[in-house]
Amino acid sequence: MRTFRVVTALAGTGLIGYGVYGLLHDSYITDPLDVLVWLFGGLLIHDGLWVPVLCALGAGFVRGPVLRGWLIVAAAVTAVALPPLLRDGRNNGNASLLPLPYLRNWLLALAVTAVAAAVTALVSRTRRRG
């Protein structure tokens, strides 16, 4: 285990060093500080805003494993649906880019997963009683 950890840590440090060196010396990346700002900003939004809200909602309002599970699925679906939703219609004059009705699809996905969750809840309740 010790050898594995040392080798992995060294390899990881090497990869990080290579990536940082490349980032700083790439002629296309004129201002690496921009990247740093976005890295830090992402961390701040995720850890300082998104997860606290999630924890507060989860602890305060969400009851039961099925509702919790559906919210996890809904959050994942929304994360993937949001970019096309926000960009709807902006396709750089390319009709084959973003060709789907994303708002309808998003609502459809939420509805289908909600129905599935409701059925799961019903089935488990019936089983517990039976």
Next chain:
Amino acid sequence: MRPKPEAPPNAGAVRPTPGELAEPQTTIRVSRDVDFPLSLLPQSLRRGPFREDAFTSVLHEPRTTVVVGRWLGAALVVCFMTGLLSHVLQQPPTWLRDHLPSRPVNGYRVTQGLHVISGIAAIPLLGAKLWAVYPRLFGHKLLGDSHDPRLRKSKLFEWPPVRSVLHALERLGIAVLVSTMLLELFIGLLNILEWYPWPFPFRQTHFWLAWVATGGLLVHVAAKGPMIAQHWRRGSVPGLRQRRAFLGAVTVAAVAVTATTAGQTVPWLRRLTLFAPRRPDLGELGLPVTRTAAQANTTVTPPDWRLRIDGPRPYELTMDQLLALPQSESRLPIACVEGWSASAHWSGVRLRDLLARAGAPPTARVRVTSLEANGPYRVMEMPAAFAQDPLTLLALRVNGRVLTADHGYPARIIAPNRPGVLQTKWVARLEVI
């Protein structure tokens, strides 16, 4: 050996004024991996996320993080390896250039499809993982983190937040890993719909940050090695109803985002495509495009267009002369770096026949120049293995119709196992090199 704290357990009940230390620190012998009971944290800091009961879920515990971490780790490794491969295929280093194979035909289609699929699947996995370990950010020890069963039930804090150089490096490493992962998935997700709201170039940044993120992952695995090993097996800790429900929901979430986007490359998932930025059957002549003729400024072909082939015996061909040559058919996919791919029936002249007529030896590479005035892929070089492949065409028709401007009229390259950006459209010149 963990020193047993000598502080009375109800010390917190006596509320000192903020700023005052709750306990005389002198009773503690500070060693490198002391874990302090919460009551020893300065009272002034025992607020908000630093409260003992700030995080109520029982799932902030090692077994959950190890299970989700395994899936996430697997997704990241697939994503990194396929991304690296794509980078090499797009800009092969000289020593590798002539060893790249033109088969399997669907090679790049599969690897780049996997790149985007694993990246999208990693979004819910990363979310779940970061939520599970979130209390660590504020120094909470995860329940069950302790090897000492007497301490397992009590919530412990790491205090001070940085206890040694090694510990500082580990925490910095976590920050590097988390921030690069978040940014990589974010810019990757937006890149597939050609949305670039950030001030830095996508491809180079995505490439270099991938090394940093993967390095961070390795360091993380090294740092957590014993903990991961301890919780690797199912029976390592008692089963937990909430854990099963959580892991089930995270699995469903990962499957859901995959199933509703992967249809952009996986034919049998096409009908489930809800959120992919492209669908392989939607586009002119039943085929999507990445770069339009309007974007490349090639909507109108010059009336005196001729294909020029430079080599030992240079020559030129008009469209009529090209059409009079023996036409071949290939069923080949366009596989784009954005992760979509679509198979099509192409017909045109075999590239190797055109090159042979110019007197090119079979080991020659070919440089292809497009009509477009600028664009990073205006000039493309093709290794001999691809140029000599019988499936590689200078295509004039697709799916039974003459190419449209968006698909590269008057002529385009189509070759097996190549990134879409190297399937040059609006070809003006072939050059034997």
